[in-house]
Every structure is written in structure tokens, then in C-alpha cells.
Amino acid sequence: MRRHPGELVWSAVIWTAVAFFVVNLLAMIGSVVVNSFGTRWFNSWLPSGWTTRWYTLAWDEFQLPAILWVTVEVVGAVVVLSGLIGVPAAYAMARRNFPGKQAVMLLFLLPLLVPPITYGIPLATVLYQAGLAGTIWGVILANLVPTVPFVVLIMIPFVEQIDPRVEHAARVFGARTTGLFTRVLVPLLTPGILAALLLVLVRTIAMFELTFLTAGPTSQTLVVALYYAVFAAGVRPGQSIDAMAVVYMVTTLVWLLIALRFVNPSQIVARAKR
Amino acid sequence: MSAALDKTLRWRLRERGLDGVTLLVLPGVLCVLALFFYPFLYGLFLSFAPKQGGWMANYARFFSDPFLYDTIGTTLLLAVPVTLLNVVLSVPVALRVRLLHRQRLLTTILVVPITLGTVLVAEGLLTYLGPRGWLNRALMEFGLTTAPVRLIHNYWGVMLSLFITGFPFTFLLTLSYVTGIDPSLEQAGAVLGTRARGRFFRILLPLLAPGLAVTLALAFVQAFSVFPSAILLGAPAGPTRVISIAAYQAAFEQYDYPMASAIAMIMAAVQVVIVAALLGARSLVFRGPASTGKG
Numbered sequence: 001m002r003r004h005p006g007e008l009v010w011s012a013v014i015w016t017a018v019a020f021f022v023v024n025l026l027a028m029i030g031s032v033v034v035n036s037f038g039t040r041w042f043n044s045w046l047p048s049g050w051t052t053r054w055y056t057l058a059w060d061e062f063q064l065p066a067i068l069w070v071t072v073e074v075v076g077a078v079v080v081l082s083g084l085i086g087v088p089a090a091y092a093m094a095r096r097n098f099p100g101k102q103a104v105m106l107l108f109l110l111p112l113l114v115p116p117i118t119y120g121i122p123l124a125t126v127l128y129q130a131g132l133a134g135t136i137w138g139v140i141l142a143n144l145v146p147t148v149p150f151v152v153l154i155m156i157p158f159v160e161q162i163d164p165r166v167e168h169a170a171r172v173f174g175a176r177t178t179g180l181f182t183r184v185l186v187p188l189l190t191p192g193i194l195a196a197l198l199l200v201l202v203r204t205i206a207m208f209e210l211t212f213l214t215a216g217p218t219s220q221t222l223v224v225a226l227y228y229a230v231f232a233a234g235v236r237p238g239q240s241i242d243a244m245a246v247v248y249m250v251t252t253l254v255w256l257l258i259a260l261r262f263v264n265p266s267q268i269v270a271r272a273k274r
Numbered sequence: 275m276s277a278a279l280d281k282t283l284r285w286r287l288r289e290r291g292l293d294g295v296t297l298l299v300l301p302g303v304l305c306v307l308a309l310f311f312y313p314f315l316y317g318l319f320l321s322f323a324p325k326q327g328g329w330m331a332n333y334a335r336f337f338s339d340p341f342l343y344d345t346i347g348t349t350l351l352l353a354v355p356v357t358l359l360n361v362v363l364s365v366p367v368a369l370r371v372r373l374l375h376r377q378r379l380l381t382t383i384l385v386v387p388i389t390l391g392t393v394l395v396a397e398g399l400l401t402y403l404g405p406r407g408w409l410n411r412a413l414m415e416f417g418l419t420t421a422p423v424r425l426i427h428n429y430w431g432v433m434l435s436l437f438i439t440g441f442p443f444t445f446l447l448t449l450s451y452v453t454g455i456d457p458s459l460e461q462a463g464a465v466l467g468t469r470a471r472g473r474f475f476r477i478l479l480p481l482l483a484p485g486l487a488v489t490l491a492l493a494f495v496q497a498f499s500v501f502p503s504a505i506l507l508g509a510p511a512g513p514t515r516v517i518s519i520a521a522y523q524a525a526f527e528q529y530d531y532p533m534a535s536a537i538a539m540i541m542a543a544v545q546v547v548i549v550a551a552l553l554g555a556r557s558l559v560f561r562g563p564a565s566t567g568k569g
Binding site: 004006007010011014015017018021022024025026027028029030031032035041042043045084085086088089091092093095096097098099101104107108110111113114115116117118119121122123124125126128141142144145148149152177202206207208209212213223226227230231233238241242245248249252253256260264265266 | 290291292293294295296297298299300301302303305306307309310311312313314316317318320363366367370371378380381382383384385386387389390391392393394395396397398399400401402406407408409411438441446447449450469470492495496498499501502505506518521522525526531534535537538541542545
């Protein structure tokens with residue numbers, strides 16, 4: 001295809017727009033990082049001096065060790081449980097045709113399509129009545145709503161790739177379903193499970209709405225604590241809030257980078273597509 | 275006798291695809307039923323059991339109190355423009371990026387704001403767009419403005435936060451649809467002498483339309499459920515008092531769970547109506563893209 005001059009202009013316009021977006025995005029992240037290391041930042045491009053004391057302040061004032069520990073517990077439990085529930089369900093969905101399969105598929109799709117704040121409020125109401133909201137278990141249960149279907153939908157194509165004859169062979173040699181899973185399927189599915197669980201991990205660290213609606217003072221994860229810190233801005237120095245934001249960003253982005261070794265960025269978004 | 279019966283029953287169930295392996299789907303199904311489906315139904319029933327008044331009292335109160343029903347308009351005023359903007363901008367950018375061999379760096383950068391989430395973007399924008407932030411400083415340096423532009427704690431702050439997390443989402447989704455189009459179709463158009471504009475409107479857009487309808491629907495639903503940035507970056511008492519704030523306040527400030535459930539149901543209903551309209555329009559207008567290609 002020969003390039004028409006108009007197309008070159010058009011192409012330049014588009015790349016300028018993309019560059020403008022990316023520059024603003026990086027500047028937004030950059031200003032949080034710079035602010036968290038600055039002593040005083042008033043009418044100038046950069047702060048007048050550099051310090052790391054906001055991090056020690058945030059560490060003590062926001063009780064970061066406790067919050068980080070809750071985050072680890074919640075995320076760990078959600079990853080393990082959604083793997084244990086989601087992978088076998090995906091296997092059944094990929095291998096069997098049963099009556100009502102389409103309804104089950106719809107049931108798994110809906111929690112991914114309906115935004116968390118819409119179903120989060122009725123869910124929090126139910127969890128409060130069950131006495132679970134405000135506890136770490138309430139937070140974990142609420143977070144399973146989007147992650148279990150997410151694991152199922154990601155894992156179905158991975159299961160379908162496996163040659164069923166491998167399973168038949170294992171059955172012929174006397175493997176039961178448990179043995180089939182631990183000795184044959186899980187080793188073969190490792191790349192898919194790793195990808196799915198890493199994405200669950202990143203999504204759970206960043207899941208604000210569900211955790212916010214169900215967490216009590218002792219079951220806040222990092223992102224909810226960050227929200228409360230920003231919400232009550234003015235109580236504490238802005239730099240220490242940004243220090244906390246940097247801690248949150250580093251936690252999320254490290255896992256995102258690890259996850260991106262196994263998945264394509266567009267897969268993170270295109271998950272809801274059939 | 276009963277063992278034999280048991281065996282035939284088992285065999286007949288297996289014929290229909292129901293055996294031990296099928297049962298593995300049960301924990302997942304129960305999980306979604308108990309934590310998603312049941313709370314939704316419970317909320318629906320609860321919304322018809324108001325603290326005071328008849329069974330429709332919550333809905334009557336919502337639609338008679340402007341402080342409550344205005345939130346629908348406020349939310350639509352934020353969600354509709356930003357969704358359209360995101361999708362309209364995503365299409366040309368995705369069509370251009372499609373030709374790029376190394377898309378990975380760009381897609382990785384764009385997936386960052388989605389991953390970080392709205393709370394962090396809100397905090398970042400508070401610093402970046404603030405009166406002493408880099409953006410206002412740059413605007414004044416270039417002489418575009420003499421006084422700082424007010425971009426936070428109002429409509430524009432929320433709008434920009436929806437744009438910065440929403441555009442990457444629509445773009446990546448559109449890109450996955452665009453890369454699914456066979457490039458030889460467009461080449462055929464070019465060989466037959468169709469200019470870029472014609473190729474876009476007569477070949478690419480009709481093929482892309484079904485995917486764009488889905489993208490629009492997903493992007494709208496996300497923007498309509500805006501919550502943390504409307505509080506942190508907006509003016510939650512006035513111009514950005516979105517519907518999720520009203521639901522949250524009913525539940526956690528007034529402890530009126532029936533009312534909160536009613537607002538959540540109204541929120542879901544608005545989303546369903548708009549999504550159904552979008553997907554309905556898709557099946558009406560674009561029934562069989564190939565039929566228009568012959569002319």
C-alpha cells in the first residue's frame with residue numbers, strides 16, 4: 001500500500017496524541033514519586049531538597065506493617081481459593097457437555113460484566129447480616145466473586161488445548177480424578193494456572209470497591225488504607241500519603257511485570273470477551 | 275437389584291454428560307450463586323421492604339427527591355461523554371498501532387493505569403493537576419494561561435480520571451478486535467482503488483461495529499459505576515454526586531440498607547437499559563456486514 005500524504009499527516013496526528021497521553025500519564029505517576037521524596041515543594045518544578053523521611057513517617061503513622069500483612073493474607077487466600085475452586089470448574093466446563101451449561105457460563109460471565117460497586121452493596125448487606133463483614137473472611141469472600149469466574153474463563157481455553165487422549169491414557173492406567181489432577185493436569189496446565197493466578201493477584205491488590213465495602217478497621221488492604229489517607233488529606237502531610245501511594249504502586253507494578261511475562265497486556269482487558 | 279439400578283442411573287446420567295468430572299463445576303457455581311446471585315436477589319427483595327411506607331416507598335422516595343434522582347443525570351453526564359470520547363479516540367489509534375510490529379511497550383504502559391486503579395489515579399491527579407502541579411506549571415510556562423486552571427475538586431477532575439483509566443481499557447479492547455480483522459480485506463479494497471477514508475468507512479468500520487458495540491457497553495458500565503475518584507477528585511456534595519455515592523451514603527452513613535439496595539437496583543437497571551439499547555442497535559443496524567460490501 002503506497003502512503004498518501006494525507007495518511008502521513010494523519011499518522012503524525014495520532015502519534016502526537018498517543019505521546020501526549022503517555023507523557024501526561026508518566027508525569028502523573030512521576031509527580032507522586034517526586035513528591036514522596038521531596039522536603040518542601042512550592043512554586044518550583046522540583047522540590048527544594050530530597051529526603052526519605054516521609055516513608056518512615058508513613059510506615060509508622062499509617063500502620064503500614066499491619067496493613068501490608070492484611071493485604072498479604074487477603075490476597076494469598078483469594079489466590080489459593082480461586083485457584084482451587086476455579087481450575088476444577090474450568091476443567092469440567094471444558095470437558096463436559098451437560099444440560100444447563102450455557103446458563104452456568106452466563107453465571108460465570110455476569111460477575112465480570114457487572115461493576116463491583118453495583119453488586120457490592122447488596123453483597124455487603126448480606127455479609128453484614130451474616131456477621132462476616134468487617135472481618136478478614138468477609139473481605140476474602142467478597143473478593144472471590146470476580147476472581148473465581150475470572151479463573152474459570154481464563155482456564156477453559158488452556159484445558160481445551162490438552163489432548164484428551166493423555167487423560168484417557170491416565171484413566172486406563174488406573175488414575176482417579178484426584179490423581180489425574182495432581183499428576184497429569186496440573187503439571188500440563190502450569191503456564192495457564194500461573195497466568196490466571198498472577199492476574200488474580202494483581203486484581204485483588206488493586207480491588208478497591210469490594211474490599212472497601214466489606215472491610216472493617218482491622219481488615220483493610222493497602223488500596224483501601226490509601227483511599228482513607230487521601231480522603232482525610234490535610235490531617236497528615238501530603239508527602240507521606242504519596243509515600244504510601246508509592247508503596248502501593250511498587251507492590252502492584254512488581255506483580256504486574258511478573259504477570260506480563262506470562263500474558264499479553266490486552267488479555268488483561270479482553271477477559272470479558274468470549 | 276438396587277446396585278443394578280444405581281448402575282443404569284449412573285450410566286444414563288453419564289450419557290447426558292453428568293458424571294464425577296461434571297460435579298467439579300459445583301464449588302464454582304455455588305460460590306457465584308451464594309456470593310453474587312443470592313445477594314442480588316436479596317437486595318432486590320430488601321429494596322421492596324422499606325423502613326417506612328409501602329413496598330414501593332424506596333423507589334417513590336428516590337424518584338421524588340431531586341437530591342437522589344439527580345444523581346442519575348449527574349452520572350450520565352460524566353459517563354456518556356467520556357465513554358464516547360474513549361471509544362472514538364480508540365478506533366484511529368488502534369488502527370494505527372495495529373500496523374506497529376512492536377506494540378508491547380505501548381500496551382504495557384497503557385495497562386499500568388488500569389492495574390493501578392482509580393484510587394491511585396485520583397491521588398496522582400490531585401498532585402499533578404493541582405494548582406501547583408506540573409500541568410498548570412507547564413501551561414503557565416507556555417503562556418497558555420496566566421492563573422492556574424482549576425482541574426480538581428470539580429467535574430473536570432473526575433472526567434480526566436475516567437479518561438486516564440478508561441481510554442487504555444477501550445483502546446486495548448478495540449485493538450484486540452482490530453487485530454482480528456483479516457488485513458487482506460483492506461488490501462483488496464486498496465487494490466480496487468479505495469482511498470483510506472473509504473476503506474475505513476466501507477470495510478473496517480462495518481467489520482468493527484459489533485466489537486465496538488460491546489466495547490461501548492463495557493466502557494459505559496465502568497464509567498457509570500465511578501466511585502472513588504468522584505469523591506476524591508470531584509465535588510461529591512454537588513456536581514459529581516454520582517449514583518454510587520448516593521447508594522454508599524444510604525448504606526454506610528444512614529444505615530438504611532433497603533434504600534441502599536433500591537439505589538443499587540436502579541443503578542443496575544440504568545446500566546441494563548443502556549447496554550440492551552447498545553446491543554439492540556448493533557443487531558438492528560449491522561445485520562450481516564457482508565451484504566453492504568457489494569455495492
